[in-house]
Amino acid sequence: MSISAKPKSSTPEAPKSQKKRRTIKRCSESDEEGTEDEINDSAKPKTTSEITKPKTSTIKQQVAEESSDSDHEDEEDSEEDEQDDEDEGDEESSDDEQTNTKKPTKVNPLTLKKQISTKTQASKRRVESDDDVAQVASKSKKPKTQPAASSSSKKKTAIPSKRRYDNDSEDDIIELTSKSIKTKSKTAQTQSAKSSSSTLTKKQTFKASKEPEVETDSKEEDSSDDEEAPNVVVTEHKGNLFDAPPNTLLLHACNCMGVWGAGIALALKKNYPHHFKRYKEHCESTSPNLLLSTCLLIPPQPTGPKHWVGCLFTSRKYGRGKDTKDDIMDNTDSALQDMLEQLENMGDNKPKYTWMCKINSGSFKVPWSQTKALIEALTFREGLHIQVVDKK
Ligand SMILES: Nc1ncnc2c1ncn2[C@@H]1O[C@H](COP(=O)(O)OP(=O)(O)OC[C@H]2O[C@H](OP(=O)(O)O)[C@H](O)[C@@H]2O)[C@@H](O)[C@H]1O
DSSP states (O other): OOOOOOOOOSOTTSOOTTEEEEOOOOGGGGOOOHHHHHHHHHTOOSOGGGGOEEOOEEEEOOOSOOOOOOSSOHHHHHHHHHHHTTOOSOHHHHHHHHHHHSOOOOOOHHHHHHHHHHHHHHHHHHHTSSOOOOTTOEEOOOOTTOTTOOGGGGOOOEEOOOOOOOHHHHHHOOOOOOHHHHHHHHHHHHHHHHHTTOTTSOOOOOGGGOOOOOOOGGGHHHHHHHOOOOBOEEEEEESOGGGOOTTEEEEEEEESSSOOOSHHHHHHHHHOHHHHHHHHHHHHHSOHHHHTTOEEEEOOOSSSOOOEEEEEEEESSOGGGOOOHHHHHHHHHHHHHHHHHHHHHHGGGSOSEEEEOOTTSSTTOOOHHHHHHHHHTOBOTTOOEEEEEEOO
16 A cells, blocks of 8 residues: 655655654543543543554754743743753744744645545554554654655654543533534534535535445555545534534644743633643653644543643743744645544544634634645544634
């Protein structure tokens, strides 16, 4: 099977030479709450391998960064100050250097779509492959600039995940009838039906509308590789992210420093203290370099809103030490793909809905249109509708 590497750039000649891929342990593994353990035992997905996913992240050799964010709480300032000691140069010089040493990240949506589709399909097989390793297993370098790279160059490493699911919470969840979601989903399906005849037209279909597989066994793998997964569908509306129905995944962008100190992250910290605790513990137990470009899915907690919180590690630091826009986009792409892989491996235990704020568009200062285009270029075999909610 030929696996195409995910293109991270329209300029293949400019490899992101300083990036490496690593494997990290999922956050859920670090859960120490007895209740959660019990829940996990009782609500364990069908097989361990189903909740085992290849963990990937991109390590960026830390070019001179500095961060001196003063917008955060004292304890967070302290943390950042510690990090500042590791940094050198000011924000501008850091950005300049990063810009000079890293490739542009403009993505060709069509190329990306095709290659991501292939990658996603390949990743599931990798989960069951041979590479179960310890928490910090080295990974092959992510071939972000080699669209035609061989499968070995993008090989991921499967990590046994002890992901926990709050079965009680899910039992409590009422079958929701989010009219807007259903209406938009139907619209997406309709659009898909109209566009399905053209391979060049972006598909917006969900699994329910997927045509039955008729391939023979011998061709099953090849046909799976060739099968074009539907694009992730994004719709937007005004509102409060926290008004999502139960069993919704709330996605937001995070730094890797264990700090939710501003913007929607701060609001999450106040409204979802247990989720924040999980996030913080995860950051404290894992190197920022390993967290970057990954996604942490925190299930509903025993108390508080029955929401999942999805932390997309799109920047290593925050404030003035945040990554460049190009790097944030790059990291966002990888983190979202990581999220999709996890969702796929969850099977029926995945969150029912997915809501997102306009990630990266606040503190991280990346125009929302760029992030949105990136998300819409993603594909997901089971189909995914992300409702973007913004207060403004
Ligand atoms: N209740 C609500 N419902 C719906 N939308 C809401 C909302 N509240 C705010 N928004 C909008 O949500 C978007 C994102 O804006 P944000 O600045 O928050 O996030 P971002 O992704 O640019 O940056 C991430 C870093 O910001 C944080 O703070 P620190 O790094 O600690 O400094 C993190 O920790 C990360 O590191 C903006 O459109 C806001 O209008």
